[in-house]
Amino acid sequence: xxxxxxxxxxxxxxxxxxxxxxxxxxxxxxxxxxxxxxxxxxxxxxxxxxxxxxxxxxxxxxxxxxxxxxxxxxxxxxxxxxxxxxxxxxxxxxxxxxxxxxxxxxxxxxxxxxxxxxxxxxxxxxxxxxxxxxxxxxxxxxxxxxxxxxxxxxxxxxxxxxxxxxxxxxxxxxxxxxxxxxxxxxxxxxxxxxxxxxxxxxxxxxxxxxxxxxxxxxxxxxxxxxxxxxxxxxxxxxxxxxxxxxxxxxxxxxxxxxxxxxxxxxxxxxxxxxxxxxxxxxxxxxxxxxxxxxxxxxxxxxxxxxxxxxxxxxxxxxxxxxxxxxxxxxxxxxxxxxxxxxxxxxxxxxxxxxxxxxxxxxxxxxxxxxxxxxxxxxxxxxxxxxxxxxxxxxxxxxxxxxxxxxxxxxxxxxxxxxxxxxxxxxxxxxxxxxxxxxxxxxxxxxxxxxxxxxxxxxxxxxxxxxx
Numbered sequence: 001x002x003x004x005x006x007x008x009x010x011x012x013x014x015x016x017x018x019x020x021x022x023x024x025x026x027x028x029x030x031x032x033x034x035x036x037x038x039x040x041x042x043x044x045x046x047x048x049x050x051x052x053x054x055x056x057x058x059x060x061x062x063x064x065x066x067x068x069x070x071x072x073x074x075x076x077x078x079x080x081x082x083x084x085x086x087x088x089x090x091x092x093x094x095x096x097x098x099x100x101x102x103x104x105x106x107x108x109x110x111x112x113x114x115x116x117x118x119x120x121x122x123x124x125x126x127x128x129x130x131x132x133x134x135x136x137x138x139x140x141x142x143x144x145x146x147x148x149x150x151x152x153x154x155x156x157x158x159x160x161x162x163x164x165x166x167x168x169x170x171x172x173x174x175x176x177x178x179x180x181x182x183x184x185x186x187x188x189x190x191x192x193x194x195x196x197x198x199x200x201x202x203x204x205x206x207x208x209x210x211x212x213x214x215x216x217x218x219x220x221x222x223x224x225x226x227x228x229x230x231x232x233x234x235x236x237x238x239x240x241x242x243x244x245x246x247x248x249x250x251x252x253x254x255x256x257x258x259x260x261x262x263x264x265x266x267x268x269x270x271x272x273x274x275x276x277x278x279x280x281x282x283x284x285x286x287x288x289x290x291x292x293x294x295x296x297x298x299x300x301x302x303x304x305x306x307x308x309x310x311x312x313x314x315x316x317x318x319x320x321x322x323x324x325x326x327x328x329x330x331x332x333x334x335x336x337x338x339x340x341x342x343x344x345x346x347x348x349x350x351x352x353x354x355x356x357x358x359x360x361x362x363x364x365x366x367x368x369x370x371x372x373x374x375x376x377x378x379x380x381x382x383x384x385x386x387x388x389x390x391x392x393x394x395x396x397x398x399x400x401x402x403x404x405x406x407x408x409x410x411x412x413x414x415x416x417x418x419x420x421x422x423x424x425x426x427x428x429x430x431x432x433x434x435x436x437x438x439x440x441x442x443x444x445x446x447x448x449x450x451x452x453x454x455x456x457x458x459x460x461x462x463x464x465x466x467x
Contacts, residue, residue: 002227003236003275003283004267005194006068007143007166008243010048011109012040012076013347015362019372024379030339035362037083040076044084047247052090054246054257059099062264067099067274070243071143071166074107074127075345077134088134095135101276104128104139104162110344111308113144113153114295115322119329123341124160141165141277145346147196147240147298148305149173151187151291158191164281166240169195170296170303180234182284186291192281193290196240196298200227205241209254217255220262228270236280240298300356307356308349313370317377318349324381327388336387339380348373 017032058066070091080087094100106112107127112120124142132138142162144153149167157165169179177183179195203223207213215222227237242249250256264274275283299307309315321343328340351361351369363369 001235002272003280004227004272005236005238005275005277005280007238007240007277008068008070010070010076010243011073012079013345014075014342016372016376019375021375024375025382028379028383030376036079040079040083043244043248044087047244048087049090050257051243051246052087052094054260056093058261058264059097064097064099065274066264067276069101069103069276071103071105073105073109074130075109075342077130092135095137101278102131102135102137102139103141103143103277104131105143106145108341108344109145109346111145111346112344113148113156116325117156119325120156121160148295149292150295151185151293154185154187154191158188164192164194164277166277167193167195167290168296168298168303169198172303173290173292173296177288178234179238180230180236181287182236182281183288183290184286186289189289192286194238194277194280197238200237201239201241204239205245205249208250208256218259220259221266224263224266224270224272227272235284307353308346311354313352313366314349317352317370317373320377324384327384331387333387336383343377343380
């Protein structure tokens with residue numbers, strides 16, 4: 001039986017305000033709250049909220065046979081909690097059906113997996129905990145930022161306890177192989193891989209409302225027939241796309257919601273089912289290994305990292321950011337750590353790209369994006385160095401902080417011991433004189449005179465002299 005595996009990505013960056021050189025040192029708030037609120041509410045209204053209702057109806061109408069998976073970045077979750085909490089409520093309803101799986105990714109939708117394994121692991125752990133706290137589901141499958149995959153990343157992902165990972169179905173990696181199978185990572189064979197089907201995914205996400213497309217209009221029946229016509233042994237069709245495809249990238253007027261709603265009926269007629277990534281990985285065995293010595297992604301023709309790190313501007317900003325990563329992790333300042341996560345979002349580097357047109361950039365040019373980001377980064381670095389001076393080496397800082405933390409732990413231990421001893425009740429020593437508890441002799445009792453007992457009377461009678 002063939003299985004369709006739907007996966008939807010959800011991410012919104014914290015857009016930076018126009019931060020000038022003269023703001024450095026005086027203004028430590030970097031974000032355009034008005035733009036962030038406006039954008040997330042607009043997308044929620046036209047896409048997220050109606051799409052959540054649509055998927056909930058599809059699950060109910062199919063008696064739980066329709067299933068899907070989501071990967072929501074931590075930055076997007078933070079914005080939804082502030083500006084669009086009804087979207088979070090919609091995802092909780094979907095989670096309660098048991099037909100939806102939530103995947104793990106980096107908290108800041110970052111590129112940390114390419115340069116800083118320690119930061120990468122911390123962000124993934126943070127994100128997994130947040131998903132579990134919000135939806136009550138612990139992620140078992142991992143999805144990296146922009147589906148970036150390599151042998152080294154696969155090794156890190158398995159070490160963190162994930163059983164599977166999503167990967168782009170790039171031809172440079174697959175070669176002649178089909179993406180419609182379960183694979184395993186060559187670097188870590190125990191990690192299973194689900195490969196995106198680029199053609200079928202793009203037919204919905206990119207071509208659906210394209211009047212110049214030779215297959216326009218795309219109907220649910222036509223699409224399911226395409227899937228059914230794939231070789232019988234190809235048992236999984238991975239449809240990975242942005243959730244904004246439903247209602248934002250493909251407008252409601254295009255018929256995208258009607259198309260989605262009709263899919264289950266035509267799929268079931270062809271004996272095609274829907275499954276979550278975890279279900280696919282549990283049911284199907286890997287048929288081969290996938291290896292990628294160099295990182296690949298799901299963006300662009302080359303499926304490489306050039307959209308984020310393809311020019312000198314992007315590389316300069318990227319390297320300058322991560323050269324202070326060890327110092328930032330030494331800090332316990334909540335505001336500093338939050339800014340650190342937000343500044344790692346891949347979008348900031350994407351806006352600096354000069355390779356292609358950037359339809360989603362809030363900046364008039366890549367150079368304006370670079371200048372703004374570097375001004376913000378300069379102020380951020382000043383804040384970091386004010387806490388951990390640049391004159392002190394990182395190793396020395398680590399040693400000093402370790403000593404301080406050990407001393408703090410020892411103080412806490414001794415404080416707990418003192419409190420424990422103080423809580424033990426004190427014993428009162430016994431006194432020699434305790435007149436109240438001892439019976440007084442009869443001769444000393446002046447208030448009352450005890451009545452002699454019958455035995456005593458008899459004894460006295462016996463000893464009485466005879467007359």
